[in-house]
Amino acid sequence: MNKKQRRWRNRIIVALVIFAVVMAVEQSGLLATLFGTPGDVYASFVLFLIPYLIAGYKTLLEAARNIRRGDPFDEAFLMSVASLGAFAMVLFPLTEPHMAEGAAVMLFYQVGELFQSYAVGQSRKSIAAMMDIAPEFANVEKDGELTQVDPAEVTPGTTIVVKPGERVPLDGVVVEGASQLDTAALTGESVPRHVEPGAGVISGCVNMTGLLHVRTTKPYGESTVARILELVENASEKKARAENFITRFARVYTPAVTLSALALAVIPPLLGMGAWADWVLRGLTFLVVSCPCALVISVPLSFFGGIGGASKLGxxxxxxxxxxxxxxxxxxxxxxxxxxTSGTFNVVAIHPEAGVNPDYVLSMAAHAESFSDHPIAVSVRAAYSGEIDQAKIGEVSEESGHGVSARVDEHVVLVGNDKLMAAHGASWHDCDLKGTILHVCVDGAYVGHIVIADVVxxxxxxxxxxxxxxxxxxxxxxxxxxxxxxxxxxxxxxxxxxxxxxxxxxxxxxxxxxxxxxxxxxxxxxxxxxxxxxxxxxxxxxxxxxxxxxxxxxxxxxxxxxxDDHPSKIAKAMRVARKTMRIVWQNIVFALGVKILILVLAAFGIANMWLAVFGDVGVAMIAILNAMRCMRVDV
Known part of the structure; x- marks a missing residue:
């Protein structure tokens, strides 16, 4: 809880204590003894006004500002009108007083708002953890000394130094040093990644063990960390249909229920259907319970929690x-x-002809492919554990799409597919294994084949x-x-x-x-x-x-x-999404169902102001608690 929330909480606690004391004094009959009737009603008005203003003065100011701006219909307006209306019942001193309910409406509304603020703060923590990947500085070596500079000032091609425990500030390539990188903030994975000279590193990872010298490849604005932060910050702008529905619904719903409450308070007594005090109270109760804050708060909070929960998983x-x-x-x-598949080719099998050593087949293929940059050639050389003697190789000819021919240690070597073998009149045979088949022929004799596959x-x-x-x-x-x-x-x-x-x-x-x-x-x-x-x-x-x-x-x-590179996270993402949508619709159905029920009861004079307080603040708090479940990602 931050400093602002603590002050807010303390103000509410003070108001609640004063409210409880005033309530006890009123119920004891002391006010009636001291001030008589109807003096006790006016005394109650003054005393309950104290906790009301302590807790709710900001809501009253917000409602006034919105009215001045020409946009009055929101929760602050509804709460202000309903609670002030309850205090206005002092104009009917001979009826049952309702100042306690007026103060309670504002007090519990503030409790709900504080709870909402805390819930949003909690859901932001998972995204804030993602935002913590932003580096504060980059170490640049100048005149033999390290100087901390803003990452945005570092140009591509600059060599930076990343000490153990520091966050990598910019994308680049390791030129000196070896270390383990903690990528958990980006990938959700706890297993460190080993890096050494030639390995690429990305901004946002934490250097765990060794000192690294990194040559930067991108400016900060184009780095991984900057792009991710931009993505996270803009996520709230793209709203789901359910969110847009709630926003449009509230714009129509709030003025509609305000006018309905006014009609309920004014029309029946004008038609002689009962006392003004009775119908005004019904209108106020109707107004309190009609506040759409449970929907307006819980639905965006559910989506926000779902996005935050997913970010914990990378x-x-x-x-x-x-x-x-x-x-x-x-x-x-x-x-x-x-x-x-991994996207990298690997030698998965070597099938020599009878009497031929598998290492001989691989050696001849590796030497013939030694000058090629093709991924298949690279995989053959990677599989060969011996050293390639360039002096033994000559007359290399690459036949596009077919393979290569070369003279290796005075032997004519062909390495390629069946089309290459056929073109040179060499014999060959198929392989039962699935993958890329690399046939090897030495001096016109078929010595075997190598199976290369993209690993699943x-x-x-x-x-x-x-x-x-x-x-x-x-x-x-x-x-x-x-x-x-x-x-x-x-x-x-x-x-x-x-x-x-x-x-x-x-x-x-x-x-x-x-x-x-x-x-x-x-x-x-x-x-x-x-x-x-x-x-x-x-x-x-x-x-x-x-x-x-x-x-x-x-x-x-x-x-x-x-x-990261784990396709299994796709199902996790779908489970997070489906859980979020279930909670969204639970909150919509629950909040609307309870409110409609209490609105009907209020219109018929059955629901009192206390039930209205539950219908607003109670329902909102239950919906918020439910929405907070979206942040849990034990899927």
């Missing part, structure tokens, strides 16, 4: 509208490479299973890879539908087709890496970019950003 939702859409997703479409992520299978458990009807995989490779991955993961050998524009067309098949109210989410898949991310109902640390394109294109 899931950034750009607005409550996307949280609402995510709750209705029944089809999830995945890009394969980089989403369900560890939690990909669990991710698909959890999505089905969460109620997703269909999981679809789109890929530009070969059909047999795609189908093998899909079968392993439990994917419902596969579309392979697609160009980028084909993926957009496939998503369009899937969208047209969606039922009313159902939504489609596309999950990709946010760089190659930006057009599809933007076309889907909900675009989800994963593994997006450091990816500007992902943050721009997607509606939901997963800050």
């Amino acid at each position: 899931i950034l939702v750009k607005g409550s509208n996307y949280l609402e859409l995510l709750a209705h997703v029944d089809t999830v479409v995945f890009d394969k490479t980089g989403t369900l 992520k560890e939690d990909a299978e669990a991710a698909i299973a959890s999505l089905h458990d969460a109620g997703v009807r269909r999981c679809v995989m789109l890929t530009g890879d070969r059909k047999d490779v795609a189908e093998a991955v899909a079968a392993r993961l439990g994917i419902d539908e596969v579309r392979a050998q697609l160009l980028p524009q084909d993926k957009v067309a496939a998503v369009e087709e899937l969208l047209s098949a969606e039922k009313d109210g159902a939504r489609l989410a596309f999950v990709g890496d946010g760089i190659n898949d930006a057009p599809v991310l933007m076309r889907a109902d909900v675009g989800i970019a994963m593994g997006a640390m450091g990816s500007d394109a992902a943050i721009e294109a997607a509606d939901v950003v997963l800050m």
Whole structure:
């Protein structure tokens, strides 16, 4: 609780104590003894006015300011009119006095407002934790000494120093030192990440162990931390339909109930249907219970809590509208490479011919591929543990789309696909394993083949299973890879539908087709890496970019950003969204149901002012407590 809230709380406590003392004095009959009748009513008026003004003077001032601005119809106006109206019953001293109810209306309204302020503060904490990733300074070495400068002043290409315990201020590449980075604030993961020279680092992570020298690659305004902070700060601007409904509802509802209360207080006594005091009291009771603060507070608070709760998991939702859409997703479409698979090629098997050593096959392939930058060539060299002697290699010729030929230690080596083998008249045979098959031929003799595959992520299978458990009807995989490779991955993961050998524009067309098949109210989410898949991310109902640390394109294109590489978080995001929407509608139904019931009772004179106080403040506090459940992310 901050300093302002503590002062507010203390003021309410003082007012409540005075209220209780005055109530006890009134009930004891002491006022009637001292001042007689109706003097006791006027004394009660003065005494109850003290706690009323202590607790509610700011509400009265706010209502007056809004009236001057021409926008009077809000909670402050309703509370001020209703409570002052209860005090105005002193003009009917021979009726039952209602100053206590007038003071109670304002007191308990203030208690509810304080509670709301605390609840919003709690829900902001999870987002404030995200905001804490903002670096305060960057260490730049000048004349042999470290100088702390504003990160915004550091230009790309500058080498900065990050000490243990400090937050990385800017995106860059490690040029000296090794350390462990705590990425929990960005990804929600507690496992540190090891970095060494050549490794990329992003702003917002905490350096845990060693001293790092980092060459910056982006200005602060384009860094990961700046983009994330901008995303979080703007999340509240994109409202869900439920929020917009409540806002529009309150604009119509508040003036309507104010006029209804006025009509209830004035018309019946003018028609001779009863005493003025009776009908004015009914109108005031009607006004108190009609205050829409339970809805106006709890619905945005629920969405805010849901977004904050998701951020604890390393899931950034750009607005409550996307949280609402995510709750209705029944089809999830995945890009394969980089989403369900790691996006890096690895040697998964070496199949030599009879009498040939597997290491010989790999050695010849690694030497032949030693000058290529192709991902497949890189994976072959990475799998070879020996040293490549460049002096042994000559006459390297790369045949686009087929492979390479080279002279290695006076042997003619061919490394490539079946088309390369056929073009050179070499023999070869198929492999039962799924993946990219790299045939190796030495001096015209087939020595074996190497199987290279894009490795499936560890939690990909669990991710698909959890999505089905969460109620997703269909999981679809789109890929530009070969059909047999795609189908093998899909079968392993439990994917419902596969579309392979697609160009980028084909993926957009496939998503369009899937969208047209969606039922009313159902939504489609596309999950990709946010760089190659930006057009599809933007076309889907909900675009989800994963593994997006450091990816500007992902943050721009997607509606939901997963800050790590775990597809299993997609189901968690959906559970957070669905839980939030359940709580939103619980609060709407509960608040409207109770209010309508008490409004009817008030119109017929059955509900008193105390019940009206419960109908307003009590319902609001229950709704706030319910909304705070959105912040819990034990899903």
